[in-house]
Amino acid sequence: MRILVTGAAGFIGGNYVLFRLENYPGDTIVSLDKLTYAGNLENLASVMDDPRHQFVKGDIADSNLVEELFDAQDKRFDAVINFAAESHVDRSIDNPDIFLKTNTFGAFTLLEAVRRHGAGMFIQVSTDEVYGSLGLDDPSFTETTTIDPSSPYSASKASADFMALSYYRTYQIPVIVTRCSNNYGSYQFPEKLIPLFINNLLNDKQVPIYGSGENTRDWIHVRDHCGAINLILEKGKSGDVYNIGGQCEKKNIEIADHLIEMMGKDKSMKKFVTDRPGHDFRYSMDISKMESELGWRPAVKFEDGLKETVDWYKNNRAWLEKVTSGAYRGYYDKMYKNR
């Protein structure tokens, strides 16, 4: 397959590119990424010289650039997978503007390019957050749960989902929307809960816990998310939505406790801080459609995946230090200045 992967220098997009090229050696991938603060080209270092992979720096919301990129291809893409996004809820509360531009207008720009040039499939990578918040005893989100986003982040993602599905109905463009729960694993920017906690604990700093720490998320290892997307690409039904989840609900405080124990630290490393405004209480995914239609289930056990993730961050202190100091931003110049 020839695949356009957007947001490829980010956490999930980067893992996806590496995972796909490793498991599908006949594929070629064009990676498109704006390299915002969350985009780190070092995540793709192992495939930067691979002839099956091409990196393009650019904004998915830049219609001229996207048009040129599609024009430059000899053949149409077999798949366009849109991971590119502003993805941090806290940042969306401070500055919603860029979330609308990238997450909604960016998805629209890609859809327009697919409308004009065609593509085998457009996958809009979305999130469980579009469904809003659950109470403790509410049933899990299904694909038909009402869309009820709480934050500018989830509202901008929900808008993109609707736009993508409208392109299927109106223009018969092959589109699938995937909605996944909270991912964890290697290469995640340390502003998100698990790598933030690991980084703090590695540096003997307390881990900040919003409110009372009771907020609950369904955790999935990034490899399982990537595997689910591959299966959906192969066998998913155009025009449909698929929920992907880890079947592993944990309170934030439980995550803190797991990591503190795993990393041999003391309970006093927990610090309770003022809650996030509009903080969704609980997310929970019903994955029965993935199970019954595609025979998919998450494979990575949380304890194993978390241990592997802690080990990855311990073994990649240089990556972590460059990300926290900002030094990773020089990598693009190093790779491309003389090319």
Ligand SMILES: NC(=O)c1ccc[n+]([C@@H]2O[C@H](COP(=O)([O-])OP(=O)(O)OC[C@H]3O[C@@H](n4cnc5c(N)ncnc54)[C@H](O)[C@@H]3O)[C@@H](O)[C@H]2O)c1
């Ligand atoms: N992280 C999660 O737990 C999770 C869960 C479900 C869904 N998702 C979705 O998966 C996708 C990837 O999430 P992530 O955690 O890897 O995010 P991330 O923030 O780590 O990476 C996002 C990437 O997109 C790039 N980007 C941002 N704006 C861009 C633009 N305008 N044009 C091109 N590239 C741009 C960034 O440079 C970065 O490389 C997002 O769409 C997110 O909504 C994430």
